[in-house]
Amino acid sequence: MNTLKEHLAFLLPLIALLVGLESVLWIQRALSMREAQLSKNYTIAIVSQQALNLEFIRQNVRSSVSLDRIKPDALLEKLQQNISPNSLSNLKKNLPFFYSLKLQHFPTSDELQRIHDRLLKIPGVSRVEVFSKTHDQEYRLLLLLEQSTWIFASLVGVLSILLLIKQVSVWNLQYSKRIEIMELLGAPMRIKNGFLFRLALIDSILASVGVLLGSLYLSAQSKFQSIVGTLEIQNTLFIWHEDFAIFLGASLSVSLACVWVVVVQRRTT
CATH class of the missing domain: 3.30.70 (Alpha-Beta Plaits)
Structure with a gap:
């Protein structure tokens, strides 16, 4: 169960979801800073x-x-x-x-x-x-960028959640005999399904740390800094402690919810 392949099958969709979330955070911060800059000059x-x-x-x-x-x-x-x-x-x-x-x-x-x-x-x-023409061009560009990012992040999020549920279902089938034996012994749900929640907890932490390190590396690249400079954004888009808290909270919520969905489905069937 603790093989690398089994972990990657759960980690990759979770990482993809967090990358989409980070993209939304960066775009929202960039738009907020850019709007403030435009408002100052407009x-x-x-x-x-x-x-x-x-x-x-x-x-x-x-x-x-x-x-x-x-x-x-x-x-x-x-x-x-x-x-x-x-x-x-x-x-x-x-x-x-x-x-x-x-x-x-x-x-x-x-x-x-x-x-x-x-x-x-x-x-x-x-x-x-x-100066409606110039204003409209700026505003529509910002709006298009924001909407495109939300659509991309939403699609990635939905697909990631479906893959996470599927992987938890695979785990559940692999260890169905173990779960049935524990059911016969009268074990409560938190004990017989505890290993699923532990795996989700561990992978959530690993995914959060991985995306955090990836974001830190990307934000330090010269090309990224050049884009930020072109947009005239003075503040940083990457706030590591705030982003890590968001990553961890989102990954834990999604992964534990997926485990809970599979557990409830198994009880009703």
Whole structure:
């Protein structure tokens, strides 16, 4: 029972499940950091015929963080060589106010459209530029990456669980005589099936340690660091103590649940 082949038949699906889980964790952290970075750099341009302030803007857009006035001095300096001082003075008086608005978070496409509509309803606001095309490209790319990872991890998880249940069933058949003898002797379920739960416990620990070491090795590679740098992610994607706790908890829950399913099925047949 303790042969390498028998352990690998249980370990490989469990490792595949944990790799899928780690992929989801890394993508979620990367997206969270990237969204924070995009939110920091993303601004909405507002053109208004009257002065605005942040408190007034927040009454319409609660996610507003800052409102900075944009001074058109650089543009006026270029124009002063071509127009008279009086014309330049009149132009300054008639120029609207230009503002740059920042938000607390990176908005979705629907949120951005609602913000655009609300800002346009503010008295005096004549134009709002949300740079929707650039924003939509960034957001849809992030969304596609997140959904693809979840789909991949879900498929791997389902297949892994099916393989784990099958392997536990094989163990159960191999030792059916031993279990029947213990049943005749009146042994409780925790004793006659205890070896199955012990195997699941040991393999869960081995799988968690293996994926942890693999993740640590991958995160230290130069190519991985290059990708992280390209995404402008400053924080680390791999938090070993947190990830190990997640690995161990997930592997124990799944493997013990699979053993329990097989044990219950055997009792009902």
